[in-house]
Amino acid sequence: MNQANKNNLNNLNKFTSCHNDTSTLNSATQSRHLKRVVLVGMPNTGKSTFFNRLTGAAAAVGNWPGMTVSFLQAQVKIGGKLTELVDLPGIYDFNGFSDDEKVARKFIAKYPLDLVIVILNASQIDRQIALPLQIKALGLPAVVILNMADEAEQYGVKIDTDELAQRLDMPTVLISAKYGKGYGRVYREISSALGQQSQTIQESPTCLNNCAEITPQQIESVLSGVVTMPDRIGVNLTTRLDRILLDPVWGLPLFFLGMYLVFSLIWNIGLPAQGLVGDLTAWMQTSLIEPILSPFPEIIQNFLIDGIWNGLATVTGFVPLIVLFFILMAILEDSGYLSRSAYLMDALMGRIGLDGRSFVMQMMGFGCNVPALMGTRVMRSQALRLLTMLTIPFSLCSARLQVFVFIIAAVFPNRNGAIVLFSLYLLSFVAAIATAAIFQGVFKNDEPFVLELPPYRFPTWKQVIIRGWGEVKHFLTRATGFITFGCIAAWGVTNLPLNATGLDTIGGQIGQFLTPIMSPLGIDPYLTLALIFGFVAKEIVVGSLAVIYGLNAIAVSGHISDTVTFAQGYSFCIFCLLYTPCLTTVATLLNESKSWQFTLFSLAFSLTLAWVASFCFYQTVLLFGFQ
Amino acid sequence: MTLAELESGKLAVVKHLKLNHQEKELGKRLLAIGITPDKQIQVIRKASFGGPLHIRLGSTTEIAIRRQEAKMVQVHCLNSL
Structure with a gap:
């Protein structure tokens, strides 16, 4: 049941080049009454790690922005119901034009979906918050996952998750996908969001191609008083290693x-x-x-x-x-x-x-x-x-x-x-x-x-x-x-x-x-x-x-x-x-x-x-x- | 001054991006990656042979950017001592 099926190259090619060929995915979902949940996030925020944890799949993961360049699907039971989970390549915003971003954008534009899970790197919430705001502007139902809670804590990033959830008007959960922390709440939030969502989103919002830009003022008004970013980063493992490994002469x-x-x-x-x-x-x-x-x-x-x-x-x-x-x-x-x-x-x-x-x-x-x-x-x-x-x-x-x-x-x-x-x-x-x-x-x-x-x-x-x-x-x-x-x-x-x-x-x-x-x-x-x-x-x-x-x-x-x-x-x-x-x-x-x-x-x-x-x-x- | 001119170790804030029409895409990418007005910015080191700059944005984002692209980022140097 927890089988991930990586779309083969032909499939993906068809999908990226041919706009009308949505029949196979559509019918497969409808005939089984599966709800479809789509993972969206900036590159290297741990979408595939999260996907693997949730579905038991073995998608390739790595600390490199652009590790996933095609989409992956797997089925998993959430709240007792079989649900289809789709892992998409990372996108910086909905207006991106590299081929991996197009895969993600076209998926959202062409295929019916019931819920979007937006995954952010919690320690970079100060800039990544733009993405859930864009999704909100598009009117897509979403759950926000603040991933890498462990790193955010080490950096001294403080987030009032409940207040943030209220301001975004989206369920928001702080987790660590890698170490498996916070999954109980993730399951509950996804299942309740799916329960409230009676209608599958068939047509993507028309503005997907010309999405409103999120201004720094909008970001400020959501984050102020809710998120505290550290002023300066002291010496940590990364800065110490970089001093040696990125040395201009010895690197x-x-x-x-x-x-x-x-x-x-x-x-x-x-x-x-x-x-x-x-x-x-x-x-x-x-x-x-x-x-x-x-x-x-x-x-x-x-x-x-x-x-x-x-x-x-x-x-x-x-x-x-x-x-x-x-x-x-x-x-x-x-x-x-x-x-x-x-x-x-x-x-x-x-x-x-x-x-x-x-x-x-x-x-x-x-x-x-x-x-x-x-x-x-x-x-x-x-x-x-x-x-x-x-x-x-x-x-x-x-x-x-x-x-x-x-x-x-x-x-x-x-x-x-x-x-x-x-x-x-x-x-x-x-x-x-x-x-x-x-x-x-x-x-x-x-x-x-x-x-x-x-x-x-x-x-x-x-x-x-x-x-x-x-x-x-x-x-x-x-x-x-x-x-x-x-x-x-x-x-x-x-x-x-x-x-x-x-x-x-x-x-x-x-x-x-x-x-x-x-x-x-x-x-x-x-x-x-x-x-x-x-x-x-x-x-x-x-x-x-x-x-x-x-x-x-x-x-x-x-x-x-x-x-x-x-x-x-x-x-x-x-x-x-x-x-x-x-x-x-x-x-x-x-x-x-x-x-x-x-x-x-x-x-x-x-x-x-x-x-x-x-x-x-x-x-x-x-x-x-x-x- | 531009980001390309900023000395290693000095702290600055981003003023604005100076882009022409063809570079609209780049502008979006730079904004998404966190080069937004009033953001704190610092050159950590510069790669040899005219290679890219290692930049810290705010406190938790680090990027590599070519000097060519760094010229498009207008910054205001803060006295950091």
């Missing part, structure tokens, strides 16, 4: 040092963990799967063990690394440091036609390129969005991380692995920066840069665990879906025609056909074949290597270290980092840019850049006599 070196430490941690923990899982799956193969399959014909054994099991077992070895990676990612996203990195990098980014937020999206792309591409919706200028989107596919995502860890472990002496891995992350930034520098003339923009720097925060254990578990589930869905499919396809082309072996198979032929293009890069036909499967998803690269060689995870690694030199291995990594991203990313590029030309251009450019970069690296290394 950037500290950023890169921190990044290096994070990736050495991932390397030093993730790699041994992968070995352990490899031992476990190898044991399962010899003592369980092989005996069970022994009565079957050889071709079936070969297909099940070399085709599916080896591929999946190799990919499974990366589960611990993925969990660790996303736990660290969750801490980073929740910390508030993302905004600081935008501040630190904006000077450089500005010179190449981007801004600090583009850099943050490149970092979010380390997790997965898809949400990073969608995250560009916070930018209003289309040119800036496109230029940023052109750079995001070069961001070294967690799937490519698996490929690199696998290859680096095989071809480099273990001790230097972390440095080699880090160099690929730096290359990822360099490729993004070079791309923007080349094309900034094409995508000219003069988007202003104004960004909130929220206080440093730490995720709760629960949030971290939910995130880690969510990623494991996501990974397993992919593993049972197209990674299996990719492994089967890899087995097919490397085992057919039936009596052929090695380079005589279909796969071998394809690999050989591409040899004139790939051998100047030091990439042999087998590795080429793995890259072809990587068009679908990068996890398949590793799985398909196991299948192509017909070996298990540990043996493949040994085989690669025997047949591939470190120069060839690194050249392969460069190519894999820069060439076309996975299919999901391509689909997202198309959806977000709404342009075939742009998407095809991005693919062609990536492929060209990958070839040129690998070529330059490999030939230079050969020139200096390395192998």
